[in-house]
Amino acid sequence: MRTVYVNGEYLPETEAKISIFDRGFLMADGVYEVTSVLDGKLLDFDGHYARLERSLKELDMANPVTRDELLEIHRELVAKNEIVDGMVYLQVTRGSAGDRDFVFPDPEKVPPTLVLFTQSKPGLADAPAAKTGWKVISIEDQRWARRDIKTVQLLYPSMGKMMAKAAGVDDAWLVEDGFVTEGTSNNAYIVKGGTIVTRPTSSDILHGITRAAVLRFAKEAQMTIEERLFTIDEAKEADEAFITSASAFVMPVVEVDGVALGDGKPGPVAKRLREIYLEESMKVAI
Structure with missing residues (x-):
């Protein structure tokens, strides 16, 4: 007990x-x-x-x-x-x-x-899904406007998880005014031509702790990062994608709304960032 x-x-x-x-x-x-x-x-x-x-x-x-x-x-x-x-x-x-x-x-x-x-x-760090990647669907973002505050108001994210489950996929990406905000319980990223694209922090998204660490490690690894809005159509045309969260760390995304990204397998950027995050985070874990 x-x-x-x-x-x-x-x-x-x-x-x-x-x-x-x-x-x-x-x-x-x-x-x-x-x-x-x-x-x-x-x-x-x-x-x-x-x-x-x-x-x-x-x-x-x-x-x-x-x-x-x-x-x-x-x-x-x-x-x-x-x-x-x-x-x-x-x-x-x-x-x-x-x-x-x-x-x-x-x-x-x-x-x-x-x-x-x-x-x-x-x-936890050896989740089988990290080797195969997640599939996601897009849904309308109907949450309140202060998503930067980590409140216990999790009804709509829970509904999003259930929509994803009903669709036979792993998660849902929330879309507002045509642009992806984040996942139901994670931050969202796409990769195109080697450039990592993710929405900038504001009251529209949670200021992810794993997000901050991963972007810092990506910069240290000389990766190119663009903090800007992106659409679901952009995501469908991306070379790869991934999410970050405290429990999933860096999780590759291999399909968006039924469209496979790249070769349909976890991409090199997501895989490398997962390795770096786990390695560097364990060095300073307390």
């Missing part, structure tokens, strides 16, 4: 409880982060903590922990649950005022709720 963390306590998952009036449950008034674990070590922890602080600030929500306190909780959960490869999920909500109200409760009187749990994913 997993040990989880709830507001200062380590508990068996069956004993973990929060109020039915918690605003995360009633209003999706909360933010989250997911940090990957490889060989018992945390990848990009400081990046995830920095984004957590930004998300909380954008929602005028208090941070219940310091960086060092949160790191200790992560490490304790990894140890208690004997996680070798997997993930640590954390969620901060605005807490419970003891009733339902649209108005934010007084932060001096209502503390935030902090919850963390682990997920064991043996062989």
